[in-house]
Amino acid sequence: MGRTRVTLSGWELDNPVIPASGTFGYGLEFAELYDINCLGTFSVKGTTLAPRFGNPTPRIAECPAGLINSVGLQNPGVDHVLAVELPRLAKVYRKKVIANVGGFSVEEYAETCRRLDASDQVGILEVNVSCPNVDHGGMSFGVSPQAAAQVTKAVKAVTKKPVYIKLSPNVTDIVPIAKACEEAGADGLCLINTLLGMRVDLKTRRPVIANRMGGYSGAGIFPVALRMVYQVCEAVRIPVIGMGGVSTAEDVLEMMLAGAAAVQVGTANLIDPWACKRIIEDLPAAMERYGMDSLEEIIGGAHHG
Amino acid sequence: MEQVLYTIRENVPVTAEVWRMVLAGDTGAITAPGQFLNLRVPGFTLRRPISVCDWDEGSVTLLYKVLGHGTEAMAAMQAGDKVDALTGLGNGFDTGKSGQRPLLVGGGVGTPPLYGLCRVLRREGKEPVVLLGFGTAGDVLLEKEFAALGAEVHIATEDGSAGRKGFVTAVMPELSYTYLYACGPLPMLRAVDAAAKTGGQLSFEERMGCGFGVCMGCSRKTKSGSKRICKDGPVLERGEVLWEEQG
Numbered sequence: 001m002g003r004t005r006v007t008l009s010g011w012e013l014d015n016p017v018i019p020a021s022g023t024f025g026y027g028l029e030f031a032e033l034y035d036i037n038c039l040g041t042f043s044v045k046g047t048t049l050a051p052r053f054g055n056p057t058p059r060i061a062e063c064p065a066g067l068i069n070s071v072g073l074q075n076p077g078v079d080h081v082l083a084v085e086l087p088r089l090a091k092v093y094r095k096k097v098i099a100n101v102g103g104f105s106v107e108e109y110a111e112t113c114r115r116l117d118a119s120d121q122v123g124i125l126e127v128n129v130s131c132p133n134v135d136h137g138g139m140s141f142g143v144s145p146q147a148a149a150q151v152t153k154a155v156k157a158v159t160k161k162p163v164y165i166k167l168s169p170n171v172t173d174i175v176p177i178a179k180a181c182e183e184a185g186a187d188g189l190c191l192i193n194t195l196l197g198m199r200v201d202l203k204t205r206r207p208v209i210a211n212r213m214g215g216y217s218g219a220g221i222f223p224v225a226l227r228m229v230y231q232v233c234e235a236v237r238i239p240v241i242g243m244g245g246v247s248t249a250e251d252v253l254e255m256m257l258a259g260a261a262a263v264q265v266g267t268a269n270l271i272d273p274w275a276c277k278r279i280i281e282d283l284p285a286a287m288e289r290y291g292m293d294s295l296e297e298i299i300g301g302a303h304h305g
Numbered sequence: 306m307e308q309v310l311y312t313i314r315e316n317v318p319v320t321a322e323v324w325r326m327v328l329a330g331d332t333g334a335i336t337a338p339g340q341f342l343n344l345r346v347p348g349f350t351l352r353r354p355i356s357v358c359d360w361d362e363g364s365v366t367l368l369y370k371v372l373g374h375g376t377e378a379m380a381a382m383q384a385g386d387k388v389d390a391l392t393g394l395g396n397g398f399d400t401g402k403s404g405q406r407p408l409l410v411g412g413g414v415g416t417p418p419l420y421g422l423c424r425v426l427r428r429e430g431k432e433p434v435v436l437l438g439f440g441t442a443g444d445v446l447l448e449k450e451f452a453a454l455g456a457e458v459h460i461a462t463e464d465g466s467a468g469r470k471g472f473v474t475a476v477m478p479e480l481s482y483t484y485l486y487a488c489g490p491l492p493m494l495r496a497v498d499a500a501a502k503t504g505g506q507l508s509f510e511e512r513m514g515c516g517f518g519v520c521m522g523c524s525r526k527t528k529s530g531s532k533r534i535c536k537d538g539p540v541l542e543r544g545e546v547l548w549e550e551q552g
Contacts, residue, residue, distance in 0.1 A: 057511055057525070058522075059512070062349065062350050062375075067514060069522060071520070269519070273308075
């Protein structure tokens with residue numbers, strides 16, 4: 001276990017493998033398949049202040065190396081998560097989780113995080129700044145260093161838990177946004193969220209997804225994600241959780257060499273429900289193969305020399 | 306839900322567009338008619354959700370319509386090939402409420418899951434009435450098979466080339482039944498729901514991501530809250546269905 005241990009803001013994880021928000025629900029469906037206590041931790045379904053049904057269907061479009069989703073942050077709202085989902089999870093999962101938070105105003109992010117701060121089951125608050133800023137013309141918080149910093153400060157003011165900002169890749173340059181979050185007090189960063197994408201149905205000649213566009217994820221985005229993790233890790237000192245198309249133990253090692261302190265696995269869970277368990281089991285052999293004694297010592301290795 | 310590596314026993318066309326695939330392997334996870342399998346098709350990211358037509362201890366029969374590249378690849382699979390499937394997905398039909406003479410209404414490729422339902426109902430000593438709607442005579446599925454189970458079978462086709470000309474809803478008022486089960490395209494389900502005189506269960510179709518309840522790709526609003534068609538469905542109670550615009 002020691003060889004795969006990693007640390008996020010003082011929180012020791014048995015391994016760096018973390019199912020990503022929106023691909024693991026609140027854990028219960030997976031707990032029926034395997035003992036999810038093998039996970040480093042996991043990021044729960046994105047939570048907003050009020051319940052949300054989300055977008056019309058179809059919400060999913062297939063791609064050769066991934067999929068596009070436009071779920072629209074469907075979730076039962078923070079109070080239901082605290083009253084029902086987290087207590088239910090506690091019966092099958094002993095570790096703390098990452099609470100993923102969405103919002104449509106600075107105040108909403110802060111209020112949702114303030115409520116989640118009360119739960120001992122939450123180890124890290126993961127703030128998704130890819131949502132549209134409804135008070136300011138609907139542009140995503142995550143495309144502006146100022147807006148991302150504003151959310152970071154507002155959330156930091158209401159919680160003692162580590163705050164990790166989950167960044168959008170749909171920007172010209174992700175580095176200034178990462179730095180703005182760091183300067184605003186973020187304890188860590190998570191990247192990347194999905195890439196904006198689209199498919200058209202040749203039979204109907206209309207977009208496949210009801211909302212026309214959606215977030216592209218899966219193996220196809222791994223090189224883009226890895227590049228952005230590498231660039232951000234050059235520029236910041238806070239820990240980065242790398243994600244985007246990670247599907248194998250070797251992908252985990254690549255992400256960590258690029259600088260990730262831990263790694264999230266998303267779309268792979270939807271295709272192979274046992275993906276995270278398999279990746280965790282494959283890690284020691286993959287480390288052996290490439291002569292790695294411990295994961296902590298390879299973090300950022302690709303930046304040297 | 307279980308993951309099973311099935312062996313294809315048979316994969317043959319039964320109409321111009323619909324194929325029958327018989328898979329040999331463990332079916333222990335299938336607990337009710339109307340459930341589905343999610344098949345891994347080599348070369349494709351997402352699994353293909355296909356409803357169970359029928360099953361026994363060691364095999365499961367699927368009827369699927371070749372609609373796009375994924376189902377074309379399925380049709381190209383050969384007997385003896387292995388198929389990775391997540392099996393026993395979805396809630397399936399509840400036969401407990403059927404009464405003695407339930408009506409089973411199928412539209413097109415929505416017909417297959419009703420066959421397994423009909424078999425279970427017959428085993429329970431019930432006398433199901435089956436009403437199937439298709440475009441034309443060449444599309445008709447399972448008519449003889451339903452009759453062989455001892456069900457009373459009615460057919461409707463849009464062009465009148467088999468059975469009654471028109472939609473299933475033209476035949477429904479003439480039938481007496483104790484309960485309704487229906488599976489088919491959304492407009493058919495809605496029309497059947499409007500024409501129904503009893504309680505019932507409707508099986509919905511939606512484009513899915515995972516097929517086991519975690520991605521929220523296939524949600525549908527109902528009177529009892531949001532339901533995941535793959536996990537809380539595909540079968541919904543008539544009384545909880547909302548026909549309004551979703552989203």
